[in-house]
Amino acid sequence: MFLLLLAPGCAPAMATGTTGAVSGRVSVTEKGQPAASATGIVAYLVGFSAPAPKAHAALSQQNHKYVPPLLPVVVGQTVDFPNLDYDTSHNVFSLDPRFNLGQYRAGHGDPPSHVFDTPGPVEIYCDIHPDMAATILVLPNASFAYTNADGTFTLSNIAPGTWDLFAYDRSAVVPAHAKVTVTAGAVATVSLSLDRTRFSFDHKTWDGQDYATRHYVP
Numbered sequence: 349m350f351l352l353l354l355a356p357g358c359a360p361a362m363a364t365g366t367t368g369a370v371s372g373r374v375s376v377t378e379k380g381q382p383a384a385s386a387t388g389i390v391a392y393l394v395g396f397s398a399p400a401p402k403a404h405a406a407l408s409q410q411n412h413k414y415v416p417p418l419l420p421v422v423v424g425q426t427v428d429f430p431n432l433d434y435d436t437s438h439n440v441f442s443l444d445p446r447f448n449l450g451q452y453r454a455g456h457g458d459p460p461s462h463v464f465d466t467p468g469p470v471e472i473y474c475d476i477h478p479d480m481a482a483t484i485l486v487l488p489n490a491s492f493a494y495t496n497a498d499g500t501f502t503l504s505n506i507a508p509g510t511w512d513l514f515a516y517d518r519s520a521v522v523p524a525h526a527k528v529t530v531t532a533g534a535v536a537t538v539s540l541s542l543d544r545t546r547f548s549f550d551h552k553t554w555d556g557q558d559y560a561t562r563h564y565v566p
Contacts, residue, residue: 414482
């Protein structure tokens with residue numbers, strides 16, 4: 349079962365008279381050794397909900413990759429998929445939930461978009477380029493942060509209470525988890541650990557074929 353995440357960026361932890369903050373670090377191992385970098389993991393709190401931002405999020409297609417490869421959004425938020433590669437067409441599809449935004453080129457009107465209204469991870473692919481894969485994390489609130497290279501993160505302006513804290517990495521089979529108690533006017537500290545064991549994101553095409561064997565006409 350996936351448990352949820354959110355609040356972009358890693359700013360200094362802020363605690364006011366009515367809210368608290370969480371400051372932590374995620375230690376990452378890869379093939380039995382400390383990982384060279386822990387950048388791009390998402391740390392997030394679960395246990396409360398918040399409305400989706402009106403502003404759209406964006407998962408860009410650039411240099412034949414999705415950027416960023418891991419994108420957190422709030423339940424009900426719209427995500428745009430701009431194609432920034434003027435040399436090729438791209439496509440956006442997911443198998444769960446199942447949707448396909450079609451094939452399109454850069455510079456031809458507004459980018460396609462999709463509203464993500466069910467919590468959980470959504471794997472995003474391109475039906476033209478098999479190496480293009482990303483994950484959108486659909487979350488219940490906006491209390492999340494990306495980790496720095498050393499695994500540190502901060503979550504600011506958090507309501508007091510005991511919450512579930514998770515850290516999600518695309519290459520870890522399950523998120524790291526810890527309970528954290530937030531107190532008004534104080535900063536709670538926590539440590540988490542992740543083991544990266546998933547190194548392949550192989551998948552089928554939209555219609556269930558192997559990319560290498562199907563006949564594709566651009």
